[in-house]
Amino acid sequence: MEVKKRLSIVQPGSLLITIIMLALAIVMIIPFLWMISTSLKTPMEVFKYPIEWIPSNLTWEHHQKVWSGAKSFGTYYWNSLKISIIGMVGATFLSAFAAYGFARIDFKGRNTLFLLYLSMMMIPPQVLFVPKFIMFEWAGIYNTHWALILPGMFTIFGVFMLRQFFLSIPNEISESAFIDGAGHFRIFFRLILPLAKPALATLAIIDFSWQWNDYENALVFLIDEDLYTVPLGLQNFILENTVDYNGMMAAASAGIIPMIIVFAVGQRYIIQGLTNSAVKG
Missing domain, CATH: 1.20.5 (Single alpha-helices involved in coiled-coils or other helix-helix interfaces)
Structure with missing residues (x-):
């Protein structure tokens, strides 16, 4: 029944x-x-x-060729993991810090400044290649992994998403902590971050996928092949093996393994985090 x-x-x-x-x-x-x-x-x-x-x-010989050939994917994997993990950790922390300021600290012109910051998303990334090149060359980080890691630590989308999540947390929690003598840093680390675990996990997963799949920045700012990431390594493999379709598919399969693992582990956080971030705007 x-x-x-x-x-x-x-x-x-x-x-x-x-x-x-x-x-x-x-x-x-x-x-x-x-x-x-x-x-x-x-x-x-x-x-x-x-x-x-x-x-x-x-x-299995095509997979063996990808991993044990003259240009092993192991080096590309290590480079991509290094860039993606460091960039992901930095982007998650800095986005949370900025989002807390826009969501929980009341100061003059806060909403105007946030809208101005948000409007920067309309600028195509390709427009910034030349200014970035000049800046990186001046700073001495051109043709190093820092040319990808440092810009990757700043994400407008991450600040927006976490701000929306922080706005959904009741203000009474922060007010009670203020009455007990807690400051913004203590509230941020002891109260807000623990409550924001789903949103933080969501941003970490999304940012990792962006960093892992980033092709344009790696193509522009990396020259030495020893610094290449998986997308560049895959492109090189395809150019050198134009008729080896089995090898190309084996290389492509190797390139998506981390993304499958990351999504399988964190898919529930993605749904929960995005849903909660859309509660209040």
Whole structure:
């Protein structure tokens, strides 16, 4: 009886939307499945029709070539992990610090300053390549990983998202702490940050994905191949192996492994963090 009652609650519109979303999810995942399948095939099986999704004989030599070849992906992985993790930690902390100021500290012109800061998102990143190049050359960090790490620590989206989350936290919590003699630093570290764990985790995951997939900045500000990140290493591999489709798919598969792991671990935080950040504006 209870099951029938639950089934009767399901609306036809909701069921239709679920089916459409499921179909779109299948369409989105098919290229990834083909990529992984191709990386485990022989060259003769790549264009075989109908597609053989599960190869009869799994071939691992293409993955071995990616990881143990003359230009191993291990170096690119280490560089990307270094840049992504340091940049992610810095961006999360600095965004939280700035968001607290815009959300919990009342000062003259706060909202105007925030809107001005937010308007900077309209500036295309490509416009800043030349000024950044001049600045990095002057500071001596051009052709170093710091040319990617330092700019990556400042994210307008991160400040906006965390500000929205901080606004959803009741002011009574901060006011009670002020009455007890706590200052802004103590409130920020002892009260606000623990309550903002879902939003912080969401920003950390999103920022990690941005840093990991950043191709343009790495292309412009890195010259030495020993400093290359995974996107640059993948591009180099493709240019050097234009007809090795199996090898290219193996390299692409290696490049998305961290993103799959990060999303699988933190997907619940992404949904919870984005939902809570949209509560109050």
